[in-house]
Amino acid sequence: MHLWHSAMLRLVQSEAPDLTLRQLSLLLHIYLVPPPHTVRGLAATLGVTKPVITRALDSMGALGLVRRIRDDRDRRNVIIQRTVGGALYLEKLGDIIIEEGRELAL
C-alpha cells in the first residue's frame, strides 16, 4: 500500500504524459498480456464501451505509446501493437516501482 503510494506519487510528480487510470490500465494490459488485442476485446476486458478504447488509442497513439494496424485477415478488426515509446514508458514505471520498493525495504 505504501509502495503504491510512493510509486503513484512519483508517477504524478514526473507525470511524463498524464494518463487516466483507464489509460494506464489499458497500457499495462496491452504490454503484459499476449497479443492480439482488438478494440472490442479490450473494451470487454476493461468493462468499458468501445468509444473509450478508440479515444484512448487516439491519445496514446499521439503520444507514441501504442500503434494501430488493420487486421488483414478480417479487415473489420484493428490490431493494437506495442511501440518503443510505450515500452520505454513502462520500463520507467517499473523502475519507479522497484526503486520505491527498495527504499521502503531499507
Added chain:
Amino acid sequence: MHLWHSAMLRLVQSEAPDLTLRQLSLLLHIYLVPPPHTVRGLAATLGVTKPVITRALDSMGALGLVRRIRDDRDRRNVIIQRTVGGALYLEKLGDIIIEEGRELAL
C-alpha cells in the same frame, strides 16, 4: 508489474468512484502520511497547482472520501481530514492488491 496490472484492472472494472490518477495519489497521501494536511502542502507534494487540490477536494468531498475543516489557529488554512468512507475505499483497494498478489503467487 503484473500485480499493478491486475490490481489496476480490477480497480477500473469495479470502478467504485472513478478517480483520476492525481486524485488517487492524493487520497493515498492523505491516508498514509501523518497529518496535518493543507491545500498548499498537498499541492507542493504532488507538484501541481493549488486549484487542482481544491477541485480534487471538492469532488472527493462530495464522494465522502475526505473532509475539510478550517484551522482555528490560523484561519487561512484548511485542514484535510480522513473520513470513514475514505478509509473504506482504501481498505477495498488494499484488499484488491492483496488478493491479486496472492493469486499471482500461486
Added chain:
DNA sequence: ATGGATTGTTTCGCTACCGTATCATTGTTG
C-alpha cells in the same frame, strides 16, 4: 447478390479536469 451481423469510428450533449489569473479572507509587520 442481398440482408443481416460484426467491428471500429464518429457525433452529440454533457461533465470534469487543466493552468493562469484574480479574489476574499486572514495573518503579519512596520
Added chain:
DNA sequence: CAACAATGATACGGTAGCGAAACAATCCAT
C-alpha cells in the same frame, strides 16, 4: 492602523473525457 504577505477558493477559456446512438466498412449466410 495601514501595507504587505499568505492561504484557499473562484472565474475563465480551453481541452479531454464520458455513454448513447448513429455510421461506414467489412464479413457472412443464404
